[in-house]
Amino acid sequence: MAALDVDGLQRRLRAFADARDWTRFHSPKNLAMAVASEAGELVDVFQWLTEEESRHLSDENLQRATEEIADVLIYLLRLGDQLGIDFGKAIDEKIELNERKYPVDLGKGNSTKYNRRE
């Protein structure tokens, strides 16, 4: 059910940019900046909340978070389109890398190890 139609969305976003003559602004460099600036807005939703409050967002904050997550995803979809990246494959490979890097026995409850992830 909850599958994301990456191809269809990228086509739609491409048409959206083309119709407005914005494609020339959408270099990978600029799109990476847009991802970061939207990620900054996402952080803005949470920065004065406690972790506990962040688990029980008000309707208003949930709406804001949802919109900022959508914005980050939209620019990631554009960026992946421009760079020809296969999201499913990229995520699979990263999860497999993490599974090798953080074996279950060693990592259990150890945030330090997690934090030192690179």
Place this chain on the structure above:
Amino acid sequence: MAALDVDGLQRRLRAFADARDWTRFHSPKNLAMAVASEAGELVDVFQWLTEEESRHLSDENLQRATEEIADVLIYLLRLGDQLGIDFGKAIDEKIELNERKYPVDLGKGNSTKYNRRE
């Protein structure tokens, strides 16, 4: 073909975190921070490149960009899971909002308007 199995990936990432006892670190607040820190690493790939260079990445930089995009997606998937967000719906609504906000006639080739998006 290029559909992302959001449900399946979220299940897998949930199991990954649970097995390592990391779920308690994965408050929405912390996951939003992780999205921003990975977005910062994505920007790091592009910051000294020209826009033109960013359109023709070396194999090494494409690999780095792919991994950072995967990292941002992974934390977004976790965050969306914790907040119960429907990605497809969120993106659709955001695109529709943008279509109303930037009608084709007015926006054509106008980056200023784009920039003032909020």
Place this chain on the structure above:
Amino acid sequence: MAALDVDGLQRRLRAFADARDWTRFHSPKNLAMAVASEAGELVDVFQWLTEEESRHLSDENLQRATEEIADVLIYLLRLGDQLGIDFGKAIDEKIELNERKYPVDLGKGNSTKYNRRE
């Protein structure tokens, strides 16, 4: 005692970049990206810590935070140099703006107001 010699540091950073032929990479656009990518590394230090833990950093994390703060400052100094910005004046004006925006009586203990700062 704790005054920052902005002019002297900017001269030194300019010489550092010039000696390495890096000045051509230091457009304001690129330096803004560098600020964001270092800010992402700063967030990385704190993302799995509780707020309480962040108030009592280990020596190692304090060292990491100090280095990332220095990195953000270094790129801000370069950016301010390129744009000709007077930091003291800019901060003064922003504080005065905030004093008008958040009068003491209304803002007391109200993080929501704070959060809605723009």
Place this chain on the structure above:
Amino acid sequence: MAALDVDGLQRRLRAFADARDWTRFHSPKNLAMAVASEAGELVDVFQWLTEEESRHLSDENLQRATEEIADVLIYLLRLGDQLGIDFGKAIDEKIELNERKYPVDLGKGNSTKYNRRE
């Protein structure tokens, strides 16, 4: 002339937060988030500009950039205050580290080396 009165500004920002009962929100973790979210707004000013345009900002964009730089600095000042960091010393040490890491002969005009800075 252009020295920044770090002590004085930190005292003023501390009083500002205390008067509004906001100090309890200002954990190092939250302040690091605020730095990142303001850095995201700084990136937002530049993301659709070319590098060349970023060297010749319009008055409006220069004003926006100045305000966002001030915001990043304000939260860095608060964060440094909470963590007891000596900015001048931290920057000096980081520049010295960079001087050892990127000797002039090797680094000349080499952005790749720069990029691989950690």
